[in-house]
Amino acid sequence: MSLCPDCIKGIRHEGTPEGKIEEIGGVRCYVGTPSGEYNEEKAVLFLPDVFGIDFVNAQLLVDDFARNGFKTIAIDYLNGDPLPQDAFSGGKYDINAWFANHGNDVTRPHIDKVVAVLREQGVKDFGSAGYCFGARYSFDLAFENIAKVTVVSHPSLLKVPEDLEKYKKLSRAPLLINSCTFDAPFPKESQAEADRILGDGEQFTATYRREYFEGCTHGFAIRGDVSKPEVKAGKEGAFKAAVLFFKNHL
Numbered sequence: 001m002s003l004c005p006d007c008i009k010g011i012r013h014e015g016t017p018e019g020k021i022e023e024i025g026g027v028r029c030y031v032g033t034p035s036g037e038y039n040e041e042k043a044v045l046f047l048p049d050v051f052g053i054d055f056v057n058a059q060l061l062v063d064d065f066a067r068n069g070f071k072t073i074a075i076d077y078l079n080g081d082p083l084p085q086d087a088f089s090g091g092k093y094d095i096n097a098w099f100a101n102h103g104n105d106v107t108r109p110h111i112d113k114v115v116a117v118l119r120e121q122g123v124k125d126f127g128s129a130g131y132c133f134g135a136r137y138s139f140d141l142a143f144e145n146i147a148k149v150t151v152v153s154h155p156s157l158l159k160v161p162e163d164l165e166k167y168k169k170l171s172r173a174p175l176l177i178n179s180c181t182f183d184a185p186f187p188k189e190s191q192a193e194a195d196r197i198l199g200d201g202e203q204f205t206a207t208y209r210r211e212y213f214e215g216c217t218h219g220f221a222i223r224g225d226v227s228k229p230e231v232k233a234g235k236e237g238a239f240k241a242a243v244l245f246f247k248n249h250l
Contacts, residue, residue, distance in 0.1 A: 017059035019066065025113035030059055030074040032066030039069075041124045042250055045111070045147070046074035047134030049222055050098070052082030057222050058131075061239065065129070068243045070250070072129075073118070077110040077137070078102055104140075111137060115146060127250045129242060131222045132156045132185075139163055142171040149249040151242045153178040153221035156185040164197040174207040176245040178238040180216035207249075211241045 019032040030046075030053040044065055048058045053074040065072040083098055115126065127149040130138030135155030141147040143166060150173045158164075167175065175198060179191045191210060198208040213220065213234030221238040224231040 015056065015060045015063075017056060018063045019059060019072075024073065025117035027110045027113050028076040028080065029053065029114060030062055030076075032059075032062040032072040032074075034066050034069050034071060036069075038071060040071070040122060042070065042127070043118055043123045043125075044070045044072040044127045044129055044246065044250075045115070045141070046072050047077070047111070047128060047130040047137045048074055049132035049134060049219070050078070050083040050095070051085060051223075052076060052078045054082065055085065061129075061222060064239060065243070065246075068247075070127070070243075070246060073114060075111055075114050077107045079106060079110070108137065108140070111141070125250060127151065127246050129153075130155065132219060139167060142167060142173040142175070145170075145172055147173050149174050149246055151176045151178070151245055153238050153242075154180060154183055154186060154218045156218075158186065158190075160186075160190040161193045161197055164194050168198055174245070174249040175209075176241060177210040178213070178221055178241060179210055180213045180218065180220055180234060182217040185218060209241075209245065211238065213237055 019030050022029050022031045046058070046062050046065070048055065051058065053059070053076045058074055062072045062074050083093060125148045126146060128138040128141050128147040128151070130136070130152045132154055133156055135152035136157035138147065138150050138152050139158060142150045155177065177194060179186060191212070194210060199205055204210065215230035216224065216234035220231050220234045224235045226232040226235055
């Protein structure tokens with residue numbers, strides 16, 4: 001249930017964010033809103049990795065979900081204290097010390113505040129998109145059936161097989177896992193356990209699917225080096241799979 005060195009590695013992606021920073025329930029959020037008509041009773045909660053909502057890669061993904069018809073809200077559940085982005089430049093950080101100050105007791109309340117206000121505004125169905133650190137919260141929202149649909153990419157902080165068994169027992173939310181070849185927090189053994197517990201033998205079901213991206217490393221769906229063809233294909237494939245899953249189930 002630990003984080004790994006790949007949790008703080010990655011590449012900044014190019015692009016100009018189009019969403020807006022808004023306060024929802026007193027919580028700072030980055031919001032992507034579709035330009036055309038969309039179902040205002042549905043929203044995607046974007047739960048970022050340790051680099052938070054100001055990381056350009058996260059904002060570009062939020063914008064892309066919005067372009068595909070989903071109002072998407074990235075929540076600053078890190079208390080304005082994401083991991084510094086100069087970790088990309090070889091900075092040395094004690095990720096476990098950082099994590100000790102970002103436990104569920106001080107992070108989860110921000111998500112709950114945003115959900116409460118969005119419900120007051122008329123949102124009835126939530127999807128969640130959790131990346132790395134954020135996948136832990138996507139699972140928790142699914143356990144409580146707050147989220148109607150769950151998508152996680154290279155999840156961290158999961159207990160295997162316990163959380164997978166708990167998901168099957170408690171959640172009604174269809175689940176998509178975007179997985180990859182080199183992933184210490186969610187290795188091939190954990191991927192196989194997910195298929196065994198949540199799938200039907202070696203077959204996926206109507207409510208469970210796992211995509212696998214050969215040659216990719218933990219973090220590929222949000223921080224991958226897209227100059228590498230296999231990583232570019234993995235990032236784009238994971239996003240496409242997420243959009244299709246939301247369109248089918250949300």
